[in-house]
Amino acid sequence: MDYRTKEEQVADYLRERIISGVFPRGSRLKQAEIAKELHLSITPVREALKLLAAEGYVSGDSYRGARVVPFDASASGEILNLRLLLEAQLVRGAVEHVTAQDISDLRALGEEFEKAFEAGDRAIARGVNYRFHRRLYDIAKMPQTLHFVQILWARYPFDLINAVEERGKDAVKEHDEILRALTSGDPSASMLAMRKHIESGWSILKSKQ
Template identity: 65%
Template sequence: MMQFRTKEEQVADFLREGIISGRFARGARLKQQEIATLLNTSITPVREALKLLEAEGYVAGDSYRGAVVAPFDIEASTETLNLRILLETQLVRGAVERATAADIAELKVMADEFATAFDAGDNETARAANYRFHHRMFEIARMPQTLHFVQILWARYPFDLINQLKGRVSRAANEHGDLLQAFIGGDVAAAMLATRQHIEAGWTELKHSVSAA
């Protein structure tokens, strides 16, 4: 069951998705009024959401420019990678153990949305769908503290750069398929392995890309 979210939480999740998908570029200014208008809400939940995202590391405060999307430190990303593997495999374990047929059906729909956006050449929508797929999967585990820490790690991870690599979105779609098969079969070990391989694959491709540049 989806839990109730405040307006502040809804705005924060919209912005997290936008930052991870690359809709809001690193260093871009996030204007409160523009966000409020886009989401048809008042300034207050936007302001509070930005404070939350600043605490998590998604945005940085600037007395002149206001909130801007935070840059990432590629050196720190290696540590983040290892922490992601540790925590996200535990979330997947919990999700497989708790998933209902309705949960699996919902994940299939989200995976299809990801693939459809990719086939249409809409990579920004595909990256946003990728975020929603993983976030919903982890919600199923009902481990909110672990998910909170994972969201903080996501703020420090170069998803935008990884997902811009040639062919990466297509390969990610195939990796989602492996993960879903493990879910359908209730295979905890296979789901955890697929999660680890999915995380490592993107990071390895990015490192190779940076080395070749």
């Protein structure tokens, strides 16, 4: 059962599409079109856009429409360090609460990501990658930490990192490493695997600049 409100579900839908690049940075989000696509009234879409504006994903007036916020390159180093700190804590929490069903769900998402990458569909792969991390961090039962991480994601250059050709293949291996550590119940190994995953994407981006 989905415990989220309608506006939270819409906000998560929009976060995934912003991070995946389906809604490019600087593009306009029209609430009427989103509501029609999701078969919802305007109200939960408008409230979702307010949530995303507070997190830094969009800017503008939710009544007239909002725009996806451009990536701020100057903030990336600080944001990287905050991600490493907070996401490591979420992984530690996930180790404490993970179930066999959680592992199965994460493996299915890992396989879906690999198939999308092999098929050359980067937008789908990026969206699945978002769901993999979101599902993993939900397990930790640390909603405030996850909230701060989502704010960091709004400012992180996922679109630039995922445009690098070799990134998908590396990410597949790194997801597997995270899942092996999680399955073994080893918090230190799980935290290290996540740290390597985040740093790997960053190092690839920096090498291309």
